[in-house]
Amino acid sequence: MLPMKIDAGVLGTGFYVPDRVLTNHDLEKMVDTSDAWIVERTGIHERRLAPDKTPVSELAFQAAQRALADAGTSPEELDLIILATLTADCVCPSAACVLQDRLGAKRAAAFDLSAACSGFVYASSVAAQFIATGTYRRVLVIGAETLSKYVNWEDRNTCVLFGDGAGAAVYGPVEEGYGIRAFDLGSDGSGADLLGIPASGSRHMITEEIIRKRLNRIHMSGREVFRFAVRVMPATLLRSLERAGLGPADIDWFIPHQANIRIIQAAAKRLAIPPEKFIINIGKYGNVSAASIPMALAEAAGDGRFRKGDIVALAGFGAGLTWASCIMKWAKED
Numbered sequence: 001m002l003p004m005k006i007d008a009g010v011l012g013t014g015f016y017v018p019d020r021v022l023t024n025h026d027l028e029k030m031v032d033t034s035d036a037w038i039v040e041r042t043g044i045h046e047r048r049l050a051p052d053k054t055p056v057s058e059l060a061f062q063a064a065q066r067a068l069a070d071a072g073t074s075p076e077e078l079d080l081i082i083l084a085t086l087t088a089d090c091v092c093p094s095a096a097c098v099l100q101d102r103l104g105a106k107r108a109a110a111f112d113l114s115a116a117c118s119g120f121v122y123a124s125s126v127a128a129q130f131i132a133t134g135t136y137r138r139v140l141v142i143g144a145e146t147l148s149k150y151v152n153w154e155d156r157n158t159c160v161l162f163g164d165g166a167g168a169a170v171y172g173p174v175e176e177g178y179g180i181r182a183f184d185l186g187s188d189g190s191g192a193d194l195l196g197i198p199a200s201g202s203r204h205m206i207t208e209e210i211i212r213k214r215l216n217r218i219h220m221s222g223r224e225v226f227r228f229a230v231r232v233m234p235a236t237l238l239r240s241l242e243r244a245g246l247g248p249a250d251i252d253w254f255i256p257h258q259a260n261i262r263i264i265q266a267a268a269k270r271l272a273i274p275p276e277k278f279i280i281n282i283g284k285y286g287n288v289s290a291a292s293i294p295m296a297l298a299e300a301a302g303d304g305r306f307r308k309g310d311i312v313a314l315a316g317f318g319a320g321l322t323w324a325s326c327i328m329k330w331a332k333e334d
């Protein structure tokens with residue numbers, strides 16, 4: 001584990017979703033599906049879609065502004081910006097640099113982090129390293145996605161699942177014994193083909209054939225990813241808890257990656273965590289990949305659900321394959 005010298009915790013949070021709502025009933029008109037199937041098999045009722053010309057950096061900007069205001073931090077105070085996304089504005093430059101300029105965060109270093117749905121927890125652990133060593137005092141971490149731009153709207157297996165949005169947190173030094181207590185990160189690239197956007201980088205140049213085969217859109221082996229998720233989410237959380245010297249019964253709030261309500265229910269059963277401790281917003285937003293955990297975190301923090309000293313657990317899994325979890329002792333005053 002980290003030889004943490006300075007404890008790093010959340011100073012403020014914020015989230016943003018675009019206005020346009022796509023309901024399951026809207027999808028019934030687009031593909032052979034039904035509201036009943038989607039709700040029963042996934043727990044999703046509706047999702048948000050960004051306008052065609054809105055890049056992910058814009059969603060990130062809106063969420064970041066709210067997190068900075070909540071933390072009482074000005075953009076000029078930021079030392080580092082980490083933007084977790086798999087739908088960056090372009091391959092180069094990073095969306096984090098676009099965001100850095102948009103915010104006017106003149107002193108900040110900035111980079112994108114690619115770990116799919118585990119991205120926010122990966123990025124939070126990176127922020128904690130810089131703060132623990134005293135290198136940086138203010139790190140802005142964002143999870144933001146515009147997955148709707150990569151969905152194949154003719155594929156009912158995937159188009160019902162994903163949505164757009166952004167969640168952000170400002171991290172900084174907190175009172176000793178509070179903030180991030182432990183984390184667990186992992187990967188298994190042997191599962192790379194199970195989930196991804198095959199023609200979105202240097203492997204395949206975009207050709208007419210690529211477009212015809214929809215290889216520039218999301219492809220997923222749903223059942224295999226489901227099995228992986230049910231296995232890995234409890235396993236990573238238990239490792240983080242053990243490193244923090246805690247057990248499942250110590251958790252006050254659990255924020256899982258919001259991919260499918262049945263995955264969350266399976267994890268709840270395996271860990272024996274009561275349902276009222278789960279923070280779940282999949283019904284409203286669908287799977288927003290790297291944005292799902294910080295959106296739920298910001299929504300719950302904004303509702304005033306957390307008390308200082310609460311144990312808040314985060315756990316994600318996704319393309320890569322990747323997984324990540326983190327245990328925090330909530331440091332912010334009520």
Ligand code: ACO
Binds near residue numbers: 034042157289
């Ligand atoms: N509407 C109606 N029927 C559908 C739909 C739909 N939208 N989608 C699939 N079906 C059909 C299938 O075609 C299949 O029909 P068949 O038996 O005639 O072939 C049937 O429903 C059952 O299909 P399954 O794939 O077994 O359905 P399942 O219950 O597994 O649910 C789902 C599919 C929701 C995709 C599920 O497997 C799942 O959630 N997987 C995990 C996805 C995930 O967690 N991704 C996270 C990572 S995201 C990231 O990193 C970006």
